[in-house]
Amino acid sequence: MSRVELKQLRKSYGAVEVMKGIDLVVEPGEFCVFVGPSGCGKSTLLRMIAGLEEQTSGQIEIAGRDVSFDEPSKRGIAMVFQSYALYPHLSVRDNIGFGLSLARRPKAEIRQKVDAVGEILQLGPFMDRKPKALSGGQRQRVAIGRAIVRDPQVFLFDEPLSNLDAALRSQMRLELTELHARLGATMIYVTHDQVEAMTMADKIVVMNAGRIEQVGTPMELYQRPATPFVAGFIGSPRMNLFDGDVARRMGCDVYGIRPEHLLISESDGRWTGQVRHVERLGADTILHLDVPELGALVARTDGNCSFHPGQVVQASPQPDMEFFYAAPG
Amino acid sequence: MKRRQYVIGAVSFAVAFVIFVIPFIFVVINAMKSAAESARLDFRLPQKWQFWQNLTDVVQARDYMLLLAYFNSTVITVGAVTLLVIFGALVGYVLQRRPSRFSSFVYAFVLTGLMIPPAVVPTIWVLQEINLFKTLHGMILIQVAYGLGFTVLLYRAFIASIPRDLDEAAIVDGARPLQVFFRVILPLLEPVTVTVIVVQSIAIFNDFTHPLYYLPGRENVTVQLTLYNFQSQFVSQMNLLFMNILLVTIPPLIVFIFFNRQIVAGMTSGAVKG
Numbered sequence: 346m347s348r349v350e351l352k353q354l355r356k357s358y359g360a361v362e363v364m365k366g367i368d369l370v371v372e373p374g375e376f377c378v379f380v381g382p383s384g385c386g387k388s389t390l391l392r393m394i395a396g397l398e399e400q401t402s403g404q405i406e407i408a409g410r411d412v413s414f415d416e417p418s419k420r421g422i423a424m425v426f427q428s429y430a431l432y433p434h435l436s437v438r439d440n441i442g443f444g445l446s447l448a449r450r451p452k453a454e455i456r457q458k459v460d461a462v463g464e465i466l467q468l469g470p471f472m473d474r475k476p477k478a479l480s481g482g483q484r485q486r487v488a489i490g491r492a493i494v495r496d497p498q499v500f501l502f503d504e505p506l507s508n509l510d511a512a513l514r515s516q517m518r519l520e521l522t523e524l525h526a527r528l529g530a531t532m533i534y535v536t537h538d539q540v541e542a543m544t545m546a547d548k549i550v551v552m553n554a555g556r557i558e559q560v561g562t563p564m565e566l567y568q569r570p571a572t573p574f575v576a577g578f579i580g581s582p583r584m585n586l587f588d589g590d591v592a593r594r595m596g597c598d599v600y601g602i603r604p605e606h607l608l609i610s611e612s613d614g615r616w617t618g619q620v621r622h623v624e625r626l627g628a629d630t631i632l633h634l635d636v637p638e639l640g641a642l643v644a645r646t647d648g649n650c651s652f653h654p655g656q657v658v659q660a661s662p663q664p665d666m667e668f669f670y671a672a673p674g
Numbered sequence: 675m676k677r678r679q680y681v682i683g684a685v686s687f688a689v690a691f692v693i694f695v696i697p698f699i700f701v702v703i704n705a706m707k708s709a710a711e712s713a714r715l716d717f718r719l720p721q722k723w724q725f726w727q728n729l730t731d732v733v734q735a736r737d738y739m740l741l742l743a744y745f746n747s748t749v750i751t752v753g754a755v756t757l758l759v760i761f762g763a764l765v766g767y768v769l770q771r772r773p774s775r776f777s778s779f780v781y782a783f784v785l786t787g788l789m790i791p792p793a794v795v796p797t798i799w800v801l802q803e804i805n806l807f808k809t810l811h812g813m814i815l816i817q818v819a820y821g822l823g824f825t826v827l828l829y830r831a832f833i834a835s836i837p838r839d840l841d842e843a844a845i846v847d848g849a850r851p852l853q854v855f856f857r858v859i860l861p862l863l864e865p866v867t868v869t870v871i872v873v874q875s876i877a878i879f880n881d882f883t884h885p886l887y888y889l890p891g892r893e894n895v896t897v898q899l900t901l902y903n904f905q906s907q908f909v910s911q912m913n914l915l916f917m918n919i920l921l922v923t924i925p926p927l928i929v930f931i932f933f934n935r936q937i938v939a940g941m942t943s944g945a946v947k948g
């Protein structure tokens with residue numbers, strides 16, 4: 346359990362600045378998720394915290410100690426890689442115990458710690474197998490076990506679930522959340538999947554092009570996105586965003602309304618449009634509308650609504666659910 | 675389709691038979707003959723089989739020179755191959771993992787070593803200057819120098835197929851650079867290492883010209899050079915020459931038969947991801 350603090354962290358590759366001054370505090374025991382589109386610098390930031398990538402300038406503090414120039418192994422972190430990065434020539438047991446054996450801990454102690462971790466992650470039956478003989482989910486657990494056994498102050502995860510199929514992913518999401526509750530450790534988790542971010546995070550950090558766009562709890566980001574970028578990134582289906590003339594007519598630079606905050610009716614409403622396409626998801630229905638006044642508009646309504654393509658409908662925003670942004674992001 | 679494969683198979687087999695097997699049979703037959711018979715150099719079976727007689731003659735020739743030659747060749751081969759594996763893997767690792775101006779320079783150097791033919795006389799001067807001429811360790815270094823380019827290339831290509839995440843995971847686990855190499859990377863290099871060991875040990879064991887240039891002297895004789903025993907001195911003793919050929923051919927042949935599967939695996943496994 347430790348606090349992580351980043352101060353004016355920058356990173357350039359040659360002349361290209363990919364990290365443009367990051368200030369961030371992750372509180373002890375927090376589950377902090379970095380989200381953002383591909384290439385925005387999430388991995389780079391995580392790897393700088395891990396010490397695998399050196400910052401160009403700025404400072405990293407873990408547990409109140411400046412670790413900016415420490416070796417990765419001296420920072421009190423453990424990292425889980427997207428590719429798992431298990432040592433193929435070692436058994437599960439030796440994979441988990443690798444760090445301890447490098448530190449020349451006594452054999453008995455290693456065995457006891459590794460067994461304890463195997464217990465937590467239910468790896469018992471696989472302890473003597475090689476990684477090759479494990480499924481994706483099991484490999485992922487071994488990778489997590491290798492992190493746990495180091496007893497780190499901070500766990501770092503770089504898209505650990507992106508190689509798993511949807512069902513396994515949601516199961517592992519749950520397991521990770523439980524693990525976090527059980528260990529109480531600080532965790533920093535990188536993903537580009539906003540569902541993972543929303544379901545697991547205590548705190549979400551939305552990144553864009555090497556900058557932090559907004560930091561907040563999942564509901565804060567959903568209810569009060571600070572910029573159009575965050576507004577468009579958090580929430581599914583994504584918020585309808587309009588700029589240019591449309592927004593200017595409403596007195597702002599960017600106007601946003603979430604699909605679930607549109608009321609659709611056949612009789613009256615603010616905008617009139619034609620249903621172009623209907624997506625039925627069971628519990629609810631996604632309507633794609635052509636509104637002459639705005640352009641394309643996506644709305645979410647009841648699962649058993651009776652709209653059909655070609656139909657002319659009316660849409661109005663729920664009061665207080667509209668977003669008006671000044672300068673476009 | 676089947677038929678065509680059959681034909682191609684048969685043709686390749688026939689070619690291989692003519693190129694590899696017939697000469698070998700010729701050597702074996704003539705190694706069993708008496709001196710007079712073998713002087714005719716033909717394929718007729720020996721009238722009198724004298725295997726043991728020829729064998730002991732060859733081994734005892736010139737004061738058991740063949741045994742000394744086996745010893746020398748083994749020392750050179752083991753020494754050179756050991757150094758080749760260690761340096762080839764280490765250099766290949768650094769070249770692949772740490773791209774920089776310096777490592778591209780070194781890589782160009784390695785390639786140059788492959789492309790430019792070695793010059794014998796200046797090499798001998800250098801060896802003489804540093805007192806390594808006519809010594810086994812000098813010969814070991816020569817063999818390492820000749821083999822290193824190819825070895826580095828093989829290792830480098832193979833290491834490129836090992837994900838970098840593994841190194842980083844080991845670093846996070848607290849491994850120092852040499853530990854990353856010896857505890858994580860080296861064990862994964864087994865397929866190429868087998869290839870390097872087999873290919874290089876056969877090449878070095880079978881080497882004729884380099885020991886001839888760089889390792890003169892009776893006490894420095896290597897197995898391939900023992901062939902001169904029966905060519906220059908006893909010109910008529912073709913049977914002993916062939917017996918000698920047979921004896922020096924067998925060790926590499928055994929190595930090859932045992933390891934040929936792994937050799938092919940090692941040659942191709944790194945190639946996929948280049």
Ligand SMILES: Nc1ncnc2c1ncn2[C@@H]1O[C@H](COP(=O)(O)OP(=O)(O)OP(=O)(O)O)[C@@H](O)[C@H]1O
Pocket residue numbers: 358363381382383384385386387388389390537
């Ligand atoms: N070694 C490098 N040299 C130059 N540029 C790099 C290097 N590594 C990363 N970058 C650049 O830094 C930026 C951030 O990369 P990073 O891998 O952190 O993105 P990411 O947010 O993790 O993306 P993804 O979701 O696709 O993993 C990218 O634009 C990338 O091109």
Ligand SMILES: [Mg+2]
Pocket residue numbers: 387388389
């Ligand atoms: Mg990434």
